[in-house]
Amino acid sequence: MxxxxxxxxxxxxxxxxxxxxxxxxxxxxxxxxxxxxxxxxxxxxxxxxxxxxxxxxxxxxxxxPDIKIVHETPTTATIDGDAGLGLVVAPFAMQVAIEKAEKYGSGWVSVRNSNHFGIAGYHALMAVEKDMIGFAMTNASPLVAPTFSNERMLGTNPMCYAFPAGKYPPVIVDMATSAAANGKLEIAQRLGKQVPEGWIQDKQGNYTTDPHALKTGGSLLPLGSDRDHGSHKGFGLSATVDILSAVLSGANYGPWVPPFVAFLDPSDNPVGKGIGHFVGAMRVDGFRPVDEFKANMDNWVSRFKSASPIDPTQKVIIPGEPELEAEIDRRKxxxxxxxxxxxxxxxxxxxxxxxxxxxx
CATH class of the missing domain: 1.10.1530.10 (Malate/L-lactate/L-sulpholactate dehydrogenase, four-helix barrel)
Known part of the structure; x- marks a missing residue:
């Protein structure tokens, strides 16, 4: 359809x-x-x-929600989202970060007492529209096991970095810090398909391709899948998102993050309020003239797009390029x-x- x-x-x-x-x-x-x-x-x-x-x-x-700033310095702030939709709370936070960056060069905002905020790219792109570099990340329901564990301790904890360019579209690095986002499992479930090995493990810690494995005690794996393939790096990235989004803001972190699914109740001993986000904006002209930066970004994109391919039919893809192609097609x-x-x-x-x- x-x-x-x-x-x-x-x-x-x-x-x-x-x-x-x-x-x-x-x-x-x-x-x-x-x-x-x-x-x-x-x-x-x-x-x-x-x-x-x-x-x-x-x-x-x-x-x-009555979204408000509860702590503030000229370049930083902490926001309480009053249990509002993260889809509304996070843009509010990014607007605060942008306004601080306009005055002082950069702005950094942590958020507590929020909910799922959609794609991180939306919020980071708000800064790009102002010739700034945008950052957005959030913690999420605990579905991911740390390296060497079979206990769910972290969310898929996405992070996004967005960079303005000149003649080219922005470079957008938007990714989960798990081997796959939970939404990918949901898509596989709807389509009745298995998932690739390395995305998920069963309750005993064994690889499985069953997209329903989370329902029987399984867990998603960190980016890298296992220690031999660098899962400790994915674990480290996810931990960074959790700490900046929640430990810093006063939101719930680690296994205490409230679940997105309504049939699971939040922890009865929360360590904070709701889920947390962290957003930031940096003015490019705080480092060098914007036109010079954009010219170099265009050169960066052009050179990477021309990198020698292994397969002549598969060119190097710039971060954010497939999503932009989809957007052009779907708008039409x-x-x-x-x-x-x-x-x-x-x-x-x-x-x-x-x-x-x-x-x-």
Whole structure:
């Protein structure tokens, strides 16, 4: 099934309005989700809507949050998201970081008491639009086992770095610090497919290709999969995200991070508030003239794109390039939805009394 961007945007915004979000917040949350679907990151787009609604029904998401700064210096701040949608809280935090960077060269903001914030790239790109380098990361529900363990201790803990360029699009490094994002497992489940070896282990710590293994006590693996292939590096990156996002802000960290799925209750002995994010913005002209930097970025991109390929039919891909190609195609030709997601959204519409999906 294929749906136009405008139709999916209208549907999604109506769902957020039905949850009690303000029109401004509903539009912003929709914008974050739609960018994921447009850029081909289907695991973090409207497929997540049912999850947000379930958390709202459990009163774990506040649709009308009072987002506020609770600690501040000229270049840093800590924000309490009042249990709001991370899709709204994180852009608020990034705007604070950008405003600080405009005055002082850089801005760094930690966030507590938030929820799942969609794709990290959305927030980092806000800085790029201002000729800044953007950073965004978040901790997440504990699904990943540290190297040498079979206990879930960390989330997929994504991090994103976004760099402006000149004639080329921004270079966007947006990735999970696990071997695969949980959304990839969900996609495999919907399609009835197995996953590659090295993504997930069973309860005993053995590799498995079963995408349902998390439901039987398994865990995702850190980036690198095992010690011989560098999983300690993925573990280290994930730990960095957890500490900056949560230990620094006062959010829950490690195994105490509240689960995204509504049927699992948060820990009864939390160490903080909600989940945490960390965002930052640095003015390029704090280091050198913007036009010079962008010219060198264009040269960097051009040289890497021309790197000698192993296979002449497979050129080197610049970070963010596949997502941009997907965005260009989907804005023109529509956004594909698998049947399982479309059916879930239709059920959601009936539950909330919202008009269903309208396909072209």
């Amino acid at each position: 294929v749906i136009t961007e405008s139709a999916l945007r209208n549907f999604t915004q109506n769902i957020f309005l039905a949850m009690g979000c303000s029109p401004e917040h509903a539009a912003l949350a929709t914008d974050v989700l739609l960018l994921a679907d447009l850029r081909g990151i289907d695991s973090h787009g409207v497929a997540r809507l049912t999850g947000y609604v379930r958390l709202w029904e459990k009163q774990r998401i506040n649709p009308r 030709n529509g956004i594909p939805l698998v049947d399982a997601v479309a059916n879930d959204l239709d059920e959601l519409a009936k539950k909330l009394g919202v008009e269903g999906l309208v396909f072209s």
